[in-house]
Amino acid sequence: MDISTRVFIKTLLEGDHGHALAIVKKWRASSSRLEVYRDLITPAMYDIGLRWQHGDITVAQEHLATGVCDFVLSQTEYELVSQSKSIDATPKAFFFTVENEHHYLGLKMVSILFRERNWNVRFLQSDLPVREVLEEAERWNPQVIGLSFSLSYRVEELTGYLQSFSARLQDPQVLIGGRLVSQYDFSSIGSLDTTFIEDLNALQRWFIDNEKIRRDEVNGKSGSTSII
Numbered sequence: 001m002d003i004s005t006r007v008f009i010k011t012l013l014e015g016d017h018g019h020a021l022a023i024v025k026k027w028r029a030s031s032s033r034l035e036v037y038r039d040l041i042t043p044a045m046y047d048i049g050l051r052w053q054h055g056d057i058t059v060a061q062e063h064l065a066t067g068v069c070d071f072v073l074s075q076t077e078y079e080l081v082s083q084s085k086s087i088d089a090t091p092k093a094f095f096f097t098v099e100n101e102h103h104y105l106g107l108k109m110v111s112i113l114f115r116e117r118n119w120n121v122r123f124l125q126s127d128l129p130v131r132e133v134l135e136e137a138e139r140w141n142p143q144v145i146g147l148s149f150s151l152s153y154r155v156e157e158l159t160g161y162l163q164s165f166s167a168r169l170q171d172p173q174v175l176i177g178g179r180l181v182s183q184y185d186f187s188s189i190g191s192l193d194t195t196f197i198e199d200l201n202a203l204q205r206w207f208i209d210n211e212k213i214r215r216d217e218v219n220g221k222s223g224s225t226s227i228i
């Protein structure tokens, strides 16, 4: 782990918003948002989890670090929201975590990366029951529904969400991520429209593939491409 990540962890644990933000801004001067999330903030939070697990930091310190982390993430989103989108601008995506799942920082990063790519984004935060998700999906009609889970005992609930989506929703692609997705293969519980994304590199690949498909669809509709 490099020195600036170490210093960043210290600022999180000390609740030093100003210094944490200064480090993130310094990184942003030469790195993309994705790189800052992937190479600075994610490793820092994973390290904090290990320290908590080993009893090296208190629950209060972990909560303090979470608050500072959430603050700096919001700052990285700031310049993307200076112009409001129309409520029905497409493509649309919404993001949430399953019921009783309170880990949402990774999902928040993902929602910001969608915004950066010009998606119309709704970040519904954490702990959303399936009936609320279905109601929102039917009302707002997103092309992508992204959800996250971090705890292994949430897998059964996740399966319930996916079954309800298959039964009730037609269009949306479902993207699933979270800590465990990089460690285990969950593909057997999803339908064809479900994609498990193990990390931000995989998300980057998904963006590129998806943008190509959307371009091809537009070309197909406008008749500007030829099959011959």
Ligand code: B12
Residues within 6 Å of the ligand: 037, 038, 041, 042, 045, 046, 047, 048, 049, 050, 052, 053, 062, 063, 066, 100, 101, 102, 103, 104, 105, 106, 107, 109, 110, 146, 147, 148, 149, 150, 151, 152, 175, 176, 177, 178, 179, 180, 197, 198, 199, 200, 203
């Ligand atoms: C902060 C934190 C909390 C905070 C969460 C606050 C918040 N607003 O998110 C609080 C204090 C609430 C919390 C509570 C708990 N936590 Co906690 N927590 C963490 C910690 C330290 C960091 C989580 C985090 O933000 N990580 C950083 C993010 C960026 O990583 P990520 O979630 O994996 O996301 C990345 C990818 O997975 C991906 N991704 C994530 N979601 C999605 C979604 C999509 C669509 C896509 C494409 C990609 C994607 O992109 C992200 C970018 O890199 C982790 C340690 C860890 N290793 O993560 C423990 C950890 C997850 N927690 C743990 C535990 C045990 C708990 C509690 C059960 C503790 C308790 N006894 O109360 C509770 C459970 C609460 C609940 N019901 O959900 C354990 C889980 C262990 C296990 N084997 O399951 C961990 C691993 C700590 C540890 N080492 O033991 N926690």
